[in-house]
Amino acid sequence: MAVQIILGDIRQVYKKIKDHSIDCVITSPPYYRQRDYGVAGQIGQENSPEEYAKEIANVFRLLWNKLKNTAVVFLNIGYKYENEELLLIPEMVAWEMKKAGYVLKNKIIWYKPNAIPTPARNRLNNTYEAVLFFVKNVGKEVYYFNLEEVNEKPKLFYAIDFSKLLNASVEDNLSYRNKRSGRVIEIKGELLKILWESGFEEWLEFSLNQKRANFVCRNCGKTLSYWDVHLSYANNKRFICKHCGTKELPKPHLLEYSEIKYENAKNGLFSRQSEKYKKANLLTASPAGRLSITGEKLIIKRKWLFPQGLIADYLRKNLKERRLSLKKLGELLGSIHTVGHWLRKDFSHWGKGGSIPRPEDWYKLKEILGLDDTYDRLILDRVVVLSTVKSHPEGKNIGDVWAIATEPYKGEHFAVFPRKLVEMCIRLGCPEGGTVLDPFAGSGTVGEVASKLGRNAVLVEINPSYAELIKEKCKGYVKEIS
């Protein structure tokens, strides 16, 4: 991991930051007329809150090209009273940021349980600051945001009583273009035998949630996460291996491979069989989830979450090799409208944009295009999930109020970030091995936490005397000072 320190006014030295290199910004600019950092050109001494808000947004205008399209911004701004009036400075900054092209996703309340008491008797003590969470407005919503890294793990687990799933009704909107219904007629461990209304029977695995697929590079053999592949499509519109730079499409590396076979059933149906089953030790998050099983609907979902751009690329490549036009392919598939969507590479992480072929269509595509088996399991593996268990088994969404005590700091610099706050933002908004920027670095807390968490950092600070504090905090990681 490397920390790069750049000394100077961010509005001038921003040019030293490499274009499209920043995954995440975490920063706390000087607050409006709160302190004097003793350097000409410092932000925070503007004549009015309006000017201040505009100046902060101006910095982010300059940074626009330095941020990847998938970057997120955590901007910490405090509230201030002037002449006994509460100024809504964070909100004013948010408004100016919107004009600069940033989308506000959350105003996180950073509640300080150890806030300094106030002598005021005419109002309540202000015990929180705002952490504004923005993404770049680049048309599509595609950014890195990994709640699983910070989720609170559920404290209690309840075993699912699988016998209660017997006779439960099942709905399948995924496998075929036409919806089908069925019911559970047999249970073996976590495998459910479903009798579809057509009379067709198949075994499918029960699961509490979909899993993210991992990949492996065909050139260097290194592992790539779901996010590595997804972010590559979002930022470059193509796959580029982050390890070796190859553009060859990666292979899935699905960890839980069990003996799963696919068969093209004679009459256009397909089935999936597995002899193997594990003990019924699946867990669910809440008693409500457990109770809801009785009389509850089960639905069919893909087992794996994977970047749609990858399948679009793979299909495009095969179409080109076979000199088939999109129109012709559509005709061969029975004039369906979704063909074009399968070739789009702008699927967002949250499901807008292109689409992934259904298992039924995949079989047809395989025949028409002579596709190999590389991506079969991604498209064809399906699981049965409960339609109403909303609580994610990996923990609930942590919400937008964070109680984090301020930390004392012995050095000369005031107003340092508590490390816990920086850690939350990094885990949420910066992929491992990515780069975090703090354009108002102060004592360098962001650099310290980033290095410990396996991320790189670029720290900009106007006051050259703080360089020593930064070097001290980021000992062993500072690679460059300019």
Ligand SMILES: C[S@@+](CC[C@H](N)C(=O)[O-])C[C@H]1O[C@@H](n2cnc3c(N)ncnc32)[C@H](O)[C@@H]1O
């Ligand atoms: C609130 S402090 C940041 C503290 C930091 N979060 C930490 O944990 O130590 C704001 C910093 O921004 C610096 N600063 C002010 N104006 C600046 C500018 N125009 N360019 C770069 N840094 C600036 C100040 O010198 C100060 O160190």
